[in-house]
Amino acid sequence: MDPYEVLEISEEATEVEIRKAYKKQALKYHPDKVTDPTEKEANEIKFKEITHAYEILTNKGGAGHSSFDDPEDADFMNFFTQDFSGYDNGPPPPPPNTMKNEDVIIEIKLTMKELYNGKNIKFQLSRNVICELCEGNGWKRRKNGNLYDPPLIDCKKCSAKGYTERKLKTPFGFSTIQRRACPKCMSRGKIRARPTTDKNKCKKCHGEGLLKINENVTISIPRGYVENDKVTLKKQADQTLDGKEPGDIIFVVKQEENQSSDSPNLEKRCNDLYMTTTISLLEAISGFENKFLTETYDDRKLTWSTAKGKVIKPGDILKIANEGWPISNESRHDVSFGDLYVTINIEFPPDNWFSEKNDLIQIQNILPEGRQSTKVELDPRNSENITNYEIVNELPSQEKSQEDGNPYRNANPYNSPGGMPQGAPECTTQ
Ligand SMILES: [Zn+2]
Ligand SMILES: [Zn+2]
Secondary structure, eight states: OOHHHHHTOOTTOOHHHHHHHHHHHHHHTOGGGOOSHHHHHHHHHHHHHHHHHHHHHHTOOTTSOOBOOSHHHHHHHHHHHHHHTTTTSSSOOOOOOTTBOOOEEEEEEEOHHHHHHOEEEEEEEEEEEEOTTTTTSOBOOOTTSOOOOOOEEEOTTTTTSSEEEEEEEOTTSOEEEEEEEOTTTTTSSEEEOOOOSGGGBOTTTTTOSEEEEEEEEEEEEOTTOOTTOEEEETTOSOOOTTSOBOOOEEEEEEEOSSOOTTSOOOEEETTEEEEEEEEEHHHHHHOOSSEEEEEOTTSOEEEEOOOTTOOOOTTOEEEETTOSOEEOOTTOSSOEEOOEEEEEEEEOOOTTOOSSHHHHHHHHHHSOOOGGGOOOOOOTTSOOOOOOOOOOSSOSOHHHHHHTTOTTTTSOTTOSTTSSOTTOOOOOOO
């Protein structure tokens, strides 16, 4: 390998020219500049070759452990180390927002009733704020009332350099130095001196620059909020003296798992509520008025009546519009609601319910016979009356019917363990 040829320079090139050529070639063939894996590999080989050529010409680290002690080179290599952080793992993570302090997250547990109705929560917020008397510098004001301008002193954390250094190894065997802005002096290298004598300290904050205050705060949880909905108090977290913006206080709604005993027994799925009620066979065929159904989360009692002549049949489901979950919509003042679905159980009378045979004859005379009871002509030679049978409540398990190729195996959509129809859509956010 001819290092001059690799770097595309003449043999008379100066050290500055060599470095310039290396930078140009290294940037061109940087493996992270391409996305195609085969091209990437080719670039990687070329990049190593360029680096090796540069090492030969500058006599830096024969074993491939050259250290960039020139600050300009260190900066140049920082460019690479930044790029390599995302090598193989997609783009590098965005730099943390250094202009804002971290948000404070507080979980609040609410019952179903509280979530349904919405709730105002009053509490005392204790936080640090910058002292308004000294504006955070900690010094007593001048006699004329003006703010004291404290002298600048060297930052001890970074030895007044404004940055801290860290040695890093690149995938190609260099060690390079990564610089980071000093968080204490914000890269300035100097900080404002704090007062050391009581005489000079601000009377309000005793030289701290910060005051702890307690504030009464009320947050409103709108009605219809659900698990993980958030209420944010912008910039209400601790103020700090480093010039960063205060973080937000974010309240995250959590649903209380143990519901109180007076809570209605309603199941929530998306914006709808679900329940089961039981009526008697007599009610199913003769109708009823003002039968208790449920209490609501806002403490109303719901009853229902059947229309004149209406018969409730097994499998009928009651759908009551707008008795479901409130749909919170911040842009609108009126609240809309989901629906309430009621599965109806019909309770049949027990065996031997009649007191005398005449009761049966009476009811046989009253009730219609039904279409399926039509008499069939029976020939005793090829008919059989079954009296030996069981009454069971379930069909054989699905796995078995699947093996048998039973086409009705998915006939019941409510057969998943959670009772939800299989393949039911997820709740969509509003
Ligand atoms: Zn003060
Ligand atoms: Zn510093």
